[in-house]
Amino acid sequence: MRRSMIEGQVHDKTGIENVHGKPRKVQHDFHFPHSHSVKIKQRTGARRGQQDEELAFLEAEVRAKSSETSESPKPPPHALAATLINRGVNLDPLGKWTKVGLVVYDSQVPLGATPEYQAGHYMIQGASSLLPVMALAPRPNERVLDLCSAPGGKSTHIACLMQNTGLLFCNDANKERAKAIAGNLHRSGVTNACVSVMDGRKFPGAMGGFHRVLVDAPCSGTGVISKDPQVKSAKEEKEFQQLSNLQKQLLLAGIDACAVGGHVVYSTCSVMPDENECVVQYALNKRNVKLVETGLDFGEHGFTRYRHLRFHPSVARTKRFYPHVHNMEGFFVAKLKKFDGNQGKESKETEEEDESGQDKKNLES
Template identity: 50%
Template sequence: MSLSTASPVDIESILEKIQKIKQKGEVELSRRECLAMLKEAVCTCYGYSEFLVEKLMRVFSPEEMVVFVETNEAERPVTVRANLLQKKRKEVIAALVERGAVVEKCGEWTSDGVQVFEAQFPVGATPEYLCGDYILQAAASFLPVLALAPLPGEKVIDMCAAPGGKTTHISAAMKNSGVVYANDINRQRIGGLAANLQRMNVRNAVVTNYSGEKIAKHVGLVDRVLLDAPCSGSGVVSKSEEAKSGTDEKDLERMTCVQKRLLAAAVNAISRTSGGGVVVYSTCSVTVEENEEVVDHVVRRMEGVSIVECGIAFGDPGLTKSREKAFHPSMKNARRFYPQKHNTDGFFVAKLKVACAVKKRKKESWAAKKKKKETK
């Protein structure tokens, strides 16, 4: 078999060999050799780097990995989110249908998502869009805000907010009350962020341009923090060919260091009075290094932080082990989403509960103990 011109048929043949090994049948190649051939075939056929295929093999079985890669060759469905500050989902659906679009609800898990199957007009240029009745947004990007579950009147930080899809979602959930600090470190993206907030009739947001690690020093402590962290984008390969081969070992190490620092800063931005608060960590990546390893690192090192249920009715549990590494048992409360299983981009969401500060009981001094004993 020549792998220099590998095709999906060659990949299927390799998977059959691996399956025979699993069933303990007689084969001419070892499992390790077959996996090496599979990796090379996927790289050749689909344009992935060997580095990324190795990372995918850490998450998926060989068969699942191939399905993941093949699914990413198709474009993801176009989705929009109705702006509940202005319109109900059924009103947005009616407006799009009247213009000739074929649409349906995203699912029962979201009250404002709409999937657009066919439209003979630019969905992002209708009067309804320009008036802020809806926003173009991937369905997976709804999930972090559903997990965050912000309440009216609270203080919230969206740490990496641009272009504003999640910020506008947070404001809608809070009914334009309280305050949302829409922060982004990239000054060039601030203009687009502010424009989206204005278009979507958001009145409770303050746009800031600080490092996420320092945002709390400028705005104070808050009730909830959303950290949709910068990542490799391995879950959105269908939207970016660069994600197939644009990350190497050094890039990933650099990325995970930033993610760990940002998540620690997010935890430290929570007010630990009146019951503590919530941090939601999310990425559009499926690698273990950027997800479970980052969350586990912070949870094990910071006091009073625990992984709780996301409140999302679907998705796969977070991984509690990966090859030689074991993660905190509560990592199962995190959620993983895959295009081949959930019809969304590849995504990871973890919800962290940050407990309120526990006042340590002061030890009695030797003199106080002696005085108490004498008075008895």
């Protein structure tokens, strides 16, 4: 099977620093927080009045003229890297957290037009796009659903981890975007996938019983402001609310399409709590699911409280990623396990009791 990816990276405003901490200078324009809408500022404001953190996030939207590539087993990582270097591509390994990525700083050739790209040896996408698939951890011979698949970068990664076995359903509500999924799957040599065009909220009515479901939901894109500067001023209150409602419905649909004992990963490229922790909390309230560890050994814990909002203690198992902290686009990842009957409910209640007991001990000590 052939597969790879190319991805964009966000760097802080002081210059370019790669994953190994080596400074690299590039020319770029700075964007400062005064250009952000009041809503964006309010919603990204750090908890407990940490204005410095808010400022750092809002300024961390400078994007280097660079890309990253995650590789397939064919060719092996070192072989693809050597080939691209010979073509005049300046690159490095992406980082210790993944063995399938390269960060590209600049290139003498268009990365989307090389023979290797045309042959499906890599895909172009952001480093943070690897995170939800890593959390999903699909295995060979499983039934997997990518509910909001377009343009297909994560689907090709899933197929690679499944070793082109089992069955992968790649769904999107947009017919034109579904064509991009099919094109990327074909170019990457994926043979275990089907592409469907359906409103994701209705998918459980057509099919279910999946071992793993990825819900990479449509979002405000506040974690990828560097790609689309209009995000910082375009969103209004009602748009955030509409997105949050859609995300809640999609996550419930993903859970309903999942088999008992299976896992659902929810992700967005947003840093807004109402698109992340609030959505996950809604699912915990509405379905018999429990949050489990994502398996990602870096990133910040999800919020258990945000301003006036309070979330279940297990929401701390979700992961947040920020451009000014993790040198990648802003992202959120949560992993849930589906239970039958009262099993999940009982475990959540026990968890709450444990947390309450610990809080009591802390108060007494």
